[in-house]
Amino acid sequence: MGQSAKRSTLSFVGTGDSLGVPRVYCDCPVCAEARATGANLRLRSSALLETPEGPLLLDCGPDWRRQMETLGCRRTERVLLTHAHIDHIGGLPEWADACRWLGTKGRAYAPASVFDIVRRMYPWLESQLSYEAIDDGWSFGGWRIAPWRVNHGKNGHAYAYRFEGSSFNWAYCPDSIGLRAEQKQPLFGLDLLVLGTSYYREEAAYETRSVYDIAEAAELLAEVKPGLTRFTHMSHGIDVRAGYPLPPRAALAFAGMRIELAAR
Ligand SMILES: [Zn+2]
Numbered sequence: 001m002g003q004s005a006k007r008s009t010l011s012f013v014g015t016g017d018s019l020g021v022p023r024v025y026c027d028c029p030v031c032a033e034a035r036a037t038g039a040n041l042r043l044r045s046s047a048l049l050e051t052p053e054g055p056l057l058l059d060c061g062p063d064w065r066r067q068m069e070t071l072g073c074r075r076t077e078r079v080l081l082t083h084a085h086i087d088h089i090g091g092l093p094e095w096a097d098a099c100r101w102l103g104t105k106g107r108a109y110a111p112a113s114v115f116d117i118v119r120r121m122y123p124w125l126e127s128q129l130s131y132e133a134i135d136d137g138w139s140f141g142g143w144r145i146a147p148w149r150v151n152h153g154k155n156g157h158a159y160a161y162r163f164e165g166s167s168f169n170w171a172y173c174p175d176s177i178g179l180r181a182e183q184k185q186p187l188f189g190l191d192l193l194v195l196g197t198s199y200y201r202e203e204a205a206y207e208t209r210s211v212y213d214i215a216e217a218a219e220l221l222a223e224v225k226p227g228l229t230r231f232t233h234m235s236h237g238i239d240v241r242a243g244y245p246l247p248p249r250a251a252l253a254f255a256g257m258r259i260e261l262a263a264r
């Protein structure tokens with residue numbers, strides 16, 4: 001595919017949970033710090049994959065407009081969606097409107113069942129967006145991209161994506177918890193895992209939860225052994241100043257963190 005000469009990079013543009021940090025209603029120390037100095041300020045989770053074939057935005061949440069401004073990115077042509085929760089698709093109406101003003105048609109990629117929900121939520125978008133069902137996978141930018149269904153706890157299920165390149169494999173899995181054995185299979189043999197962890201340790205009853213915490217993620221990582229791990233989808237239950245013990249080769253992601261997707 002010739003991508004060995006030209007490399008892809010992944011940039012985080014948002015690393016927050018569904019409400020972002022600070023939470024509007026909250027005065028906890030993490031939210032207060034996010035308002036005052038901003039180390040913990042986190043927009044809703046999204047990332048930009050830049051490839052030799054062009055950029056691909058991973059999820060399009062309600063902070064899409066601000067994230068594009070921060071990136072200095074005036075156009076979004078392609079978006080890959082993990083599931084139809086507001087924090088992952090809430091920017092679609094604005095993106096569609098931007099396409100209308102530009103006279104273009106955006107392309108959104110996801111398993112067909114995600115678009116069934118998007119159509120019910122925003123029935124007017126398809127004049128400006130084309131929905132590409134990729135249940136059987138998709139090749140783009142030198143990557144073979146395969147979705148798989150992951151447990152999302154009390155929220156049902158979401159999808160995650162495995163990206164296979166000529167010399168580097170990685171996965172984007174922002175919203176999952178308690179993966180069953182067959183759901184863990186695509187996490188083996190990864191050079192990089194981007195995993196959502198809402199809290200360091202979440203005290204709420206397990207049946208009310210929907211995303212891994214870092215303590216549980218440590219057990220998952222010990223099993224699937226990715227080369228690198230970056231945590232995203234972090235709520236006000238994670239303080240970047242805390243210096244938590246993290247699993248080997250794992251780190252908290254932040255907006256602006258950039259990773260070269262190539263074997264070293
Ligand atoms: Zn989410």
Ligand SMILES: [Zn+2]
Pocket residue numbers: 083085152155158175
């Ligand atoms: Zn979700």
